[in-house]
Amino acid sequence: MDKLNRFFWxxxxxxxxxLEKYPSEQNKYTGIGATIFFTGLFAALSGGYAMYFVFKGDDLAIIFAIVFGLLWGAAIFNMDRYIVSSINKSATTNKQLLQATPRILLAIMIGIVISRPIELKIFDKEIKERLKVSYLNGQRAKIDTLNKVFENKYQVEFGRLNQQKATRDSLEKGIKSDRQKLNFEIFGNKTTETSGVMGYGPYAKRKEAEIKQREADLDSLKTNIGKSETFIDKRKQFDGLFTEKLFTAKQQDSLANIAGFADRNWALGQLKFNADGTRDNNTALAVTFIGLLFIFFECLPVFVKLMSSRGPYDFATADGDEVAIYQSKKDKDFEIEVADNIHETRVDSESTKRKEILKGKAYRDLEKHDWDQE
Structure with a gap:
């Protein structure tokens, strides 16, 4: 426990x-350190999970996830440790709040970043179902778009085919009606267009000849329709429309399992809405409160440091800082004084040396003058 406490300190x-000199302060800093440690641990798990989906499918995905998770957790741990330790308890309350404001904002951002990958894992099943629906709708929209582009490209051919089909339907309907009238004439059913006399008379023979001619025209038209459809099918095959099909259930599962971080993040945001576009308040609140929980957890060490009263440890560290500052200033003043003395000594030495040189020169000039006189 002693080693664990020292680690949290x-x-x-x-x-x-x-801190060892003040036992009453040790539990507070053990709690603060534990919170910072577990925040870094959650950050490592979160970062590793996110990186795993970035490299999912790669043989080294797990190694990348572990390495990045450790680096990310260490970075968040170091940042949290700095945020908490940099709050000066010797300052006034307003100054402490001013100091803590950017740190709290930074902690909120860190909490949001940490919580997102963990939310993705918590709602993994729901995310996969939403991704399946999204991929299926996307494939259906893709096929519809391709068909629309194809129809616009071969608008003349489709127009001719549709006209032929309309003529075919009209002929089939007319032939069916005429065939019924022929039967009425043969069996003696009285109508506005039949004689009512049973038998295969001249009218029936003429009507049957007309029907046969129209059936021949219909067969020729069907042959042309078949040729037009064959041409369009070949063009569809050439343009790749036959290869685009809706995903099967197995394909949807496979796509959802290999979905990247961006797709999963998008799906998590879409969980807040139902299929009809209305807001799903239950899921939205669950996602929001999970994020708020991590944000609060990230801000907790700062809040604890702010709410705690100034204890003997804070006084001791503040006094130690003042002593260190005073000693540093004193050492600096002493260094400046020593430097000034060295400079003055050097100046005096150079002045004395210069005087001796001038004195020796004057003496030599005097001797030379005496020698010239002699």
């Missing part, structure tokens, strides 16, 4: 030799 950014 290190996580809190406390000065361990000073």
């Amino acid at each position: 290190f996580c809190s950014g406390a000065h361990i030799p000073t």
